[in-house]
Structures are given as C-alpha cells and as structure tokens.
Amino acid sequence: MLDRLTEFFFPKQVSTYASDIDSLYFFIFYSSVVLFFIVVFGMVYLSIKYRHRKGEELKLTSSKDHSNLLESMFFIIPLILVSITFVWGIRSYLKMVIVPDDAIEIKVTGQSWFWTFDYPDGGTTLNELVVPSNKPVKLVLSSKDVLHSFFIPVMRSKMDCLPNRYNIMWFDATKEGVYDIFCTEYCGTGHSQMGAKVIVMQPAQYEEWASELGSEDDDLPLDELGAKLYTKKACNTCHTLDGSALVGPSYLQTSQMWGQERVFDDGTSTVIDDNYIRSSILEPMTQIVAGYQGVMPTYQGLLSDRELDALIAFLKTLNEDSQI
C-alpha cells in the first residue's frame, strides 16, 4: 500500500537516503491529513449545527470564548508533531550532508544552459552524468555565470551552483538506469531546457566507460561525430535542425544560407563559411545574428579542433530531410 502511494507521489527512489525522506514525507502527510480533517469537520459541523435557522429570533449567544483544556491540546499536539518533524528533518538532512570518505568526486559546472561533468580520471561529459551504482558519488558544484541549481529528483537531492564558491552534494545510487536532471534555479531564456541525464551503471561497466572516455570518437567520420556532438555538447538546447528558431538560429537555416550574407544586429554582415561558423562557436558574442539575443556562452576549451571541424562538417550536410 505504502509502496504504491510512494510511487504515486514520488519519482523512483534511487539514492540510499531517498526512502528515509519519503518516510518523513508520509509522516507529515498523515499527520496533516488528520489535522486537516479535524479542521474541516469542526468547521462544517459547528457551522451547520449552530446555523441561524429561518425565522429564528436573534438571541444573545454564549459568552464562552476559551477552554484551557482545548487550547492546551491545540498547542501541545502540534508542538509534539512539529518537534518530531524537526528532529527527523535534521537527522535525515545530516545523512545528506555527511559525505562518505570513499566517494568518487565529480566536478559539476553549470553554465547557461548546459552542464559539464569532469571525472576524477580525466575526461569530460556534457549533459550526461555517468556514475557507478552502489558507490558513493560526491559532486562538487559551481557555475560559470549566473546561479543554477542541480536537481536529481530520483535521488531527492538538490544543490545550488554559485559562481564564486563550491557547493557539495552526494548520493549513493542503488538502481541502474537513466534518470532526469533539472536546473531549478532560474537562469534565463534557456532555463527550462537546461536538463541533463544521470546514467547509473554497474561499477564494472562504469570502470570500462571511464577508461574509454575521451578516446572513443577518434575513428568516427567527421559528419557523424558532428551529429553526435550536436546533442552531446548541448547545441540542441538552442539550435534546431528543422528550421524553427529557438534561442538561437536553426542549423538548417544556416546550412541553407551557406555562402550567403548573414546580417548582424549592429547592421554589419558577413558571408557564412567555415571561418564564420568556427568563430561563432568560439566567440559567439562578437557577432549576434539580427533578431536574436546575444546569450550563447563560448565553447573555447570545450571543443577540440577536430570536434569543431566535425560540427562544421555536420552542419554542411543538413537539408530538409535530415533526421537525427
């Protein structure tokens, strides 16, 4: 029964402390339901019982306006309930902040509007956090620009990312799978698209994945690698492939205009070619396409030369029928 209710109210429980937090929720929930029914029942019962009946004379009513017994009950019972809630809330909270010593440490960086993950043995992923199951993982969070907040509902955990200091959260994932990550601190136009996934793997699989990280893409053809980078590096948050405009211009449109003039918001223009694409990825704020806001972060340092070439190659291949 409780399991089905938990499923109804909450996403899956994947961290070690999730079930404890859900139990705390149900404790408050049931206490609240009881208190709420007392309030509603009292309200309905008293208002109907003592209603002013049609034709009834107005009369002097009771002067009763206090009852020490009732009032102390209303004081003491909620006091006991909130004391339990408080202590429970703190106890569970301490479990969430005391990081086990053997945790693997992953650096999380928020930037408008994608997440970067740096792993202990080198290697970086974008918008995909890969972690082993049944092993504590410590995340060190920060931001490159404005505030963000890193929220993994299945872990019941969340922490703000600040530009001037490091915050810490940790979890120990108990079930393999792919789960949602959301940004929960408003960060501008792309806030609602600033999602990511956490992929929980068997520890052995994780080890394998971690050792291959960064080397796997070397033998892919350029345009295929570009297609992969398009989602992996979060280009798709702001640029579509179907011609519709999101935060930035669609890749399809850029591809179709290849060799033509592009007009910028300061009135200047330039021909769309390889150099233009390269500089618009590395120095996006220098030339802003007319009709858009200059909000793209620089990818300097986040893309290798080969990866830049791959993205350009991919963009050139696009046409109306492109599917990805």
Place this chain on the structure above:
Amino acid sequence: MSENMKQNYLNHPKGIMSWLLTLDHKRIGLMYLVSGILFFFLGGLLALVMRFELAAPGNDIISNEIYNNAYTLHGAIMIFLFIIPAIPGALGNILLPLMVGAKDVAFPRLNLASFYIYSFGALFALYTIINGGVDTGWTFYTPYSTQSSSNVVPMTLGIFIIGFSSILTGLNFIATVHKMRIPGLTWYKLPLFVWALYGTSLVQITATPVLAITMVLLMLERFLGIGIFDPALGGDPVLYQHFFWFYSHPAVYIMILPAFGIISEIIPVHSRKKIWGYKFIAYSTLSIAFIGFLVWGHHMFTSGQSVFSQIVFSFITYFVGIPTGVKIFSWILTMYKGQVSFTPPMFYALAFLFLFTIGGLTGIFLGAVALDIHLHDTYFVVAHFHYVMQGGTIVAFLGGLHHWWPKSFGVMYNQTIANIAALGVFIGFNGTFFPQFLLGLRGMPRRYATYDEQFVELHSYSTFWSGILGISIFIAVMNLFWSFIKRNKVDPGSNPWGGMTLEWTHTSSPPHPHNFEEEPVLQHGPYDYDKVIVQKTYKK
C-alpha cells in the same frame, strides 16, 4: 437620523479635484481599491497566459522569453502592486479610522502622498511592461539580474518607490492606532482587524527599508558595477539573497496578517458570537510579525549555507506554525453556540479556513530541511504559496470586500451571484493548485516555460481549472462593482450583518465625510454578542 445623513463622503464635496486632492481616508482607500483591482486583473491575466502556455509541453503559444517575462511580471505586480499596497491601502484606509472612532488617520496629507507615491511607482512598473518587460523573476536574484538585458532598473526603481509608500502608510497607521483612539477604546477593546493592521504596519516600517536599500544596491550594481553582489568583482550573490529575504519573508506577513484580521471580523459577526481567544489572536499577530523576521533563511535551504544555519532556520520556522495553528482553531471554535448565517462573506471566510489550512500545513513539509531539499523550487512551493497568498489573502480580501461593501459604499451586490462566484473561486482554486503539489513532489521545477511529457496530465488539469478560477474571480469582482452602476442603494442606517464595531453602529452607510456626526461613545466591546443584541437592518 438627520438630514445630514444624505451627505456622505462619496457625494460631498463634488468635482474631480475634490477626489484628486482629497485628504479623506475613505476616498483614498477607494482609489487604492480601484487601482489595486486593476493590477489584480492585469496580474491574473498574465497568470492565465502562463497557464495556457503550460497546458501542453513545448513552446506552443509563447516563447521562452515571453513566458519568463509573464511570470516575472505576474509575481511583481501581484506582490508589489496589489497585495502589499492595496489591501492595507484599501480596506485598511477605509476602516481603520472608523474602527478607532477617529475623524481621519493621524496624517491625512501623508496618506494622500502615500497614494501618489504608490501611483508614481506603479507608472515605472507599467513602463517596464510597455518597454518589453523584465525576465529575472520577482526575486531579482543576482548575478542574473545584473546581467539581464531586460528592464531591471525601471522595475526595481518602481518597487523602491512603492516601498516609500508602504513605509509612510505603515507610519500613519501605527500613529493612528496609538494616538487616535476615542477615550475608552483600550487595546483589548480594539477590533482584531485593527490589531492585524497594527502588526502589518510594524513589519512595513521595519522590513521595507531593507528592501529599499537592497534595490538601491542592485541598481548601483547595474549602473556603476559597485561589485557588492557581483562575484566577478569579489562580491557575493548569496548576500543579495539574505538581504532580499530579510525583507521578503516578513513581507509574507505584511500580506497575510490583514487577511487574519479580516477573518477575525467576519466570523464573529456572521456567527453572532464572541470571538474565541481574543487575546491569543491579538498577541499571536504581534508574535508572528516578530518571528517572521527570524526565518528568512528557509528560502535558502539549497544555497549552501552552513549546516548550523539550516538547523536554526528550520527550528524557528516551526515557531510561526504553532500560533498560526491555534488561530485557525480559535476561528472555528468561535462558531460554537453561535447563530451562523451563510452569507457571501461567511462563505469566503469558510473557504479561507479550508484553503489556508492546506497552505499552512504544506509549509510544515517545507520547513523540514531534508524534505525541503527535494521540494525546493518545485511546483510544490508554487502550490504552497498560492494556497497562502491567494487561498489565504485574496480569498479573505474578497470576503472583506463583500463584508464591508454595503458599509463603505452604501450599495448592496446580488448575494446569489456572490455565493455562486465564491463557490467557483473555491473549486477553481483547488482544481488549479492542488495538482501542483503532486507536480512538485514528482520533481517538476518551477519557472519552466516548457516541460517533460511525464508532467502533461497534471499540468493540463491545472490549466483547465485556472480558467474556471479566473472567470469566477472576474464575476465576483464585477458583481460588486455592478451594484455601483445599478445604484442598488441601501438605507443609510443599514447594518445588514448586525456588526458591533464602531463603523457599523455609529455612522451611516456610506459614512459621513467626517466619519461620525458626533464623536462616538463606546457602549460595548467589538464582539459582545453575549451582552447586546444588534439587529440586522437592511433596507433598500
């Protein structure tokens, strides 16, 4: 009653200038009411735009940018232009001097100045809308607000200016309560609405200056790059959050305390019963106002503050909960052995008890740190504060309007339509916001223009009912104003609910330009339904 009764503050003196330059608190209150309602509708319209966008995932109706503008303006308008200034400004202004038996507030000129300062600030807010909006959220968190290219400065300047109006109104009310009461009207004989306004005003004069200084620092940050909140210059964005919530948490009590006061008037009058636990309600108003200053950190449970601060803020937060809970029980017990009439104001009061109880109880979930970390900045929070602000404050405000409408303006609305609209507000409200608790629990973050497929069902329920809610509120308010247009006048001597406070017993409806024909002499306490029978008199 004399010939003089034909003369009331609405028809005497005449002429547009006599309104624009009026020093009469009742006229100023009416001006606040009209402007407040206009902003209420504007904010509500923005809410409906958002709800319709959220009916389905994806950007179907409006873009991310417009959505972000809509939710920012919705929050800023509702809080800074409607709830905070308009409820004390409208009902407080009209009723406070009447309830204490004074001819006016302590400083009538200052009162008019407050209204014009408020209007001036509101102009900046309107300019912001016309000039393309602002997209930072009503909280203006740095560093986003120092970088955003939208109209942060006009909006914060508007809020800064409105802050002065808030402070001056607060000063005026406090001085009025302390010094303008008629002889014999001791503190314990004051109507509880006066206590509530007193508590509200105390918070206004002590918290608002901190908001003002925060807004100044934010503007200086944008103009001069002073670096106080800018991490790139060695400043701290979290300090901004501390400053902002040091004002904005007490501001929650600026918003809810007047509602408590209204409910404390409606329930005893319509139950014809002495209020339960007068002194408790009075003192808890003050203690809530005080404790409200010590809990701002619970808005920052995920900001990375120290474990010790988390524990302390969580602990103090519960101290607000307990007196509030006892208040709810007191209001309910007031009906015990009374004569309860189911009038429109009473329906609103009962709806308030139902909705505010949910709002309050869900606050307990958010006060528990471990659980708050999951729920923080999700729709659970959105639902919680709407249950408090709309289900609590605005429902009480509507109840108060229906209660004092015949008194303030000498006209009576259609009570059947009022009851139907109240039911619509109640059902529509629950339909809109109850699903949002579930959305939040399941992990839906707030301030999202688009969302994941998994949330679509609950979002579309919420949108459907928000339409009903919007229409019901519109009907409820229009029904009130329609009575003006129809000139559905009540007899000047009317006391349709049998109220016992001075505004019901000692002056006409609508009141005399100088409130009382002669200085009232107190004959009984505000809720002495066990000692005196006040007849209900309602003649057309």
Place this chain on the structure above:
Amino acid sequence: MAHHNPDAPSHLKHYFHDVNQQYETSKFAMWAFILTEVLTFAGLFVAYIVYRSWYPNMFIDAHLLLDVNKGLMNTIVLITSSLTMALAIWAIQKNNKRLSVLMLAATFIFALVFLGIKYLEYSHKFEVGQLPGEFYSYMGPDAVHLNNPHIFFSIYFIMTGLHGLHVAIGMGLIAWLIYSTQKGNLTSEYYTPMEMIGIFWHLVDLIWIYLFPLFYLIG
C-alpha cells in the same frame, strides 16, 4: 458635526481633540520613522560586517587610505551642530526667537562645513581613483597588494553618500525652520516641527558617530 471650538490655536488640525494629542502623535510617528531610518542603515552595516569578515586584511589596509584628520574634523563639526540644534530648541522654548534663529543658522553652517569637507575628501578620491567597483583604478604603493579594495570603497561611498544625502535633506529642513521661526510661526506654544527635525538631526549625527570609527579608525 463637532467643529472644534473657535478658541483653538490655528495649528491644531480639525481631526485632533487637542494640542497635546496632536503633539504626541507627531512625536510618536517621528520615533517610528527613526526606527525605519535605523533599519535602512542597518542593512548597510550588515554589508560592511560581511565584507569585513570576507576580506579582513584588505579592510585594515584600505582604511589607511582614508584621511583620518578630515574624518575627525567632520565628527567635531557634526557633534557641535547637534549641540546648536539642541540650543535652538531650548531658545524657542524660552521664546527667544533671535537666539533660536541664530542657533539654527549655526547648525546650517556647520552642516555646510561638513559637506564641504566631505567634498574635499571625495574629490581627492576621484582624482586618485579610489572609487567603487569597476571605477577603482588606484594603484599606489600602499594599495597594490590589496585584494578587491574596490569593495571597501563601494561600501564607503554608499554609506557616507547616503549619510551625506541625509545631511543635505536636513539642511533643507533647517532652512525651512529658519524661515518659519523668523516669520514667527514657531513659538514656545508650538514648536513641534523644530523638535521633530531636531530628532532627525541627532540621528544623522549619531549615524556618523558609528561611521567614523568603522571606516577611519578600526584597523
């Protein structure tokens, strides 16, 4: 309608019972306003404390860049002006209009001297670039090693600037007092405005008494 009696003094507003109630109300509201003022500055004092604890060494070294002598002079000037303000009220209580006007004028002049010295201080800081935030450019030998000194100057300029604004507003009010007293509107019977503005002026003085050691002295 109870019109108040024709013997009532002209300064009594119709919505008050008597002169005493009107006076008490003004005084009460003034003190409430002082509370508001104190909280306005309290916010900035908190900012000062927070950044002092973030950058303790920078604060110690940066405060040496301020001119203690000018600060001390200003402290003396402002305390004296508080005294002349009190004397002006004492004089009007004794119905000595001439002395009262004289003392108000002295207060006004002291306030002007205060702002003059402040101007000299500010203009020096503008010259050498000891300015808030982005505008900071001072690179003297006594400051090159400082970590984020512009934060210190941001807080310094905001707090002393807001205080200076209060001094300027106070001068406007005092000028009006001089005019009203000279015209004979204020007498020993009715001098509430002078008393209220006096309270305000003492607050302005008091705030400076906190600002002076915090910025100029504590090392």
